[in-house]
Amino acid sequence: MLDIALFRDDAEVIRRGLERRGEDASIVDTIRLLDVTRRETLTELEALRATRNTESKAIGRASDSAERQAKIDAMRVVNERIAVLEATLSQTEAALDEALNLVPNIPSDLVPDGADERENVVIREVGSRESDFDEPLPHWELGTALGMIDFERGVRMSGSRFYVLTGAGSRLQRALIQFMLDFHTSRGYTEVYPPFIVAEKCLWDAGQLPKFKDNLYRDVEEDFWLVPTAEVPLTAMHAGEILAAEDLPRQYVAYTPCFRREKMSAGRDVRGIKRGHQFDKVEMYKFTRPEDSPAALESMLADGEAVLQALGIPYRVLQLCSGDLGFGSTITYDLEAWAPGCGEWLEVSSISDFGSFQARRAGVRFRPEPGAPTEHVHTLNGSGLGLPRTLIAVMENYQQPDGSIIVPEALRGRFGADVIKAG
């Protein structure tokens, strides 16, 4: 959510931001109008409430019963007007909230203009894509041959896009998760195990609602929603708090499954474990002082890249253009791992600075100086990394001509073996 003050003071910045994203900017005028109505209504309402407060006290003190009754009658009239204004105010505020919740964040000046993902910019490519042999196998063939992935039984249990990791597959994913958690912890993040089911409020805080309602799973009877990413509970964890300035930045890393009710187009990404309704992810998250978030973004990017480097996976860094930016983000880098078997780049991480967008929704603030007014913190999030796709990258990059898979050195201790062979 953007600051309502920005709509008053510099609406042009918002319009330009919306246009860069390729969105209609007319909502800005709607919001400005509602804001004026709200303030006019509030001013009159509060003046009347002030009258009522004073008069009610006078009534309490009044000894003459005729005078007392006259005041009570007068207050009845005032109260009728108050009721009308209260109704207007609550309608106006509801409309204002609804509109504000639909406005995406403003792209940073550093973000290149562009209409969609085709105009994202490759910033660098790291590692060699050279392969030792001509036809590397895709992970679905490797996984089946080595007893790491069971597609049929996953589909039998849960339907299309579900799979079972078995034996070395399951173990390798677990080794990756533990490796990533330990890795980020050693670099200054605090490990967190959050709820995987949260109240609706948390999804508003993180900016998932109202816009992405169709992508969320929820309990029919109770206020329970499955998290689509650990970003949701991590954002909501400090909702409504005023964080101690000396505790900033706060840096968290969390492993969670992620549940997404995507309507996946038939025929696209159907093979393998690249895309599903359930997947695992290790997420990095930071709360920072506003002035610190640009540097925090760069260091989070470095943290994501370091995982890929430690695993020895070739990757590239993309800067998203304005038209491909996520709803709450001001600036985003994607990390894409090279998967030689599929022959494609796989998005394994998306690293963003959300500015004060989520902090304002969730009410996360800090006090810069003792006695100073509170300010919203900035929040940043990034995958560190997404599991099934990192698993794919490991399998496909480390496959050998004899059909086995070498276990990356960084994972050997946790995995408990150097190589994955059939049988």
Next chain:
RNA sequence: GGAGAGGUCGCAUAGUCUGGUCUAGUGCGCACGCUUGGAAAGCGUGUAUCCCGUAAGGGAUCGGGGGUUCGAAUCCCUCCCUCUCCGCCA
């Protein structure tokens, strides 16, 4: 799931029965000042958040929402949460 007790301005509590003197008292903690060679103690002052307003000032918030009333921390309804006991359970 059942029964009971609770949720008050950092923490702990008073106030709720008997609605107006609650612009919410007190203790602790914290900050500043006095005092002191320095400190402790003592004394004094201050110490929530948000909204409207250039300001003066005003308003809102006693877990959330709704109601009764001229007026609600206080009465009524409802939801949420916490604690104790019972049941169930990994």
